[in-house]
Amino acid sequence: MDEADWRAWAEQATTGLALVDAQLRLAWLNPALAEVLDLGPRRAIGQPLAALLGEPAVATQAARARAEQRTVQWRDLRLGAPERRLDVSLQPLDAGCLLLEVHVLAPPVAENSPVSASLRGLAHEVKNPLAGLRGAAQLLQRRVGEADLKALAGMVIAEADRLAVLADRLLCPTAAPPCESLNLHAVLERVVALLEAEPVPLAIRQDYDPSLPELRGDADRLQQLLLNLARNAREAGARHLILRTRAEHGVRVGERVLRTALRLDVIDDGAGVPLSVRDTLFEPLVSGRAEGSGLGLALAREIAHEHGGELRHAGVAGATTFTLWLPLEHG
Incomplete structure (x- = not known):
């Protein structure tokens, strides 16, 4: 990769990167690092690295990197208020310059957090x-x-x-997922494009109601739900998939009755859900396949609940249907 290509890649990297000159001043940095330092890139250029990181040992670490011609690093550096925790490394380059790499660490998570x-x-x-x-x-x-x-x-x-x-x-499991106005058909089209790009694509038929309004939600999470359903179908031997959207009224979801709801049916011609797991289908670690993780459908229902909706299963082998209900009311 030549310098121009490297710069193009580094500008888009989510890792904080910078070039440090022989006097330990920033000569260049990418947007990810500018965000970490809470500085505009132009303001940061020429600033002493030790002052920006609040770390007097920078000069010592830089001298080690140059003398030993190897990357040196220090862990759990604390920066700013509110405090951010960083892992930092310095890699020697030509003419006494250094490549700085900064990784922002996650905040401490409570011991009872479900995320290990x-x-x-x-x-x-x-x-x-x-x-x-x-x-x-x-x-x-x-x-x-x-x-x-x-x-x-x-x-x-x-x-x-x-x-x-x-x-x-x-x-950061406590961060609230984004909620914005979205067109579910646009999400479905992205899912279709991904499935059609796979080595053995499903034959997909789209049956959309074009009059459906937008709804509020997280497009990425809904895309994950739909991919989980489609890939479950393929793993059950399906070759064909139908995606059908409709609007329905007076739909009961849990304790609520939705005045207007979007109904999405995902129908496949696979082997279906084994009778032995139908009652516990959406529970974590329950799978009808020996090699299955039992997490895909549990996650799919969790995403449906996040959106105030519901995910249900019906049908038999050759016509398995998963129905997603989502509220269309705003406010």
């Missing part, structure tokens, strides 16, 4: 390869000439961004 330390660690580590994946896809998108290849590269970028958001939610 190992899972948080995975979420933290996965963000680096995701940034590399996104940067590589961006370079491909700029270099290829065919529209189809550009669209596939764009799909990789969008999925890398979605995974980065999911990782952030694991790192």
Whole structure:
């Protein structure tokens, strides 16, 4: 990767990156690091690194990196108010310059948190390869000439961004998910594009009601719900999938009756749900397949509940139906 390509990738990276000159002043930094330092990139250029990080040991670490020609790092550096916790490394480059890399650590999580330390660690580590994946896809998108290849590269970028958001939610489980006006058909079309790009795509028929209004929700979470349903269908041997949307009135969801609801049916021709697990289908760790994790449908129902809706199962082998109900009332 030449310097121009590296800069293009680094500008989009979610990891904080900077070039530090021989006098330990910032010569360049990416937007991710500017956000960590709470400074505009122009204001940060030329600033002493030790002052920005509030760490007097910077000079010592930099001298070690240069003398030993290896990357040096220090863990759990505390910065600013409110306090942020960082892992920082310095890598020696030519002419006494250094590459600074900064990772923001998640805030401490209560001991009774359902998210384990190992899972948080995975979420933290996965963000680096995701940034590399996104940067590589961006370079491909700029270099290829065919529209189809550009669209596939764009799909990789969008999925890398979605995974980065999911990782952030694991790192900060108390953060409220975004809620915005969205068109469910647009979400469905993204799901269809992803499924059609897979090595053995499902044959998909879309049966949409174009008069449906927008609803409020989190597009990424709804996309995850729909992908889980579609991939469950494929793993059950389905070859065909029907996506059907309608508006219905007076739908009971839990203790509520929705005056107007959006109904989405996901219908497949797979082997169906085994009778032995139908009553516990949406519970975590319940699966009808020996190799299944039993998490996909539990997560799908959780997402439906987050949106004030419900996910239900009906049908038999060859015509399995999962129905998602979502409220259309605003306010």
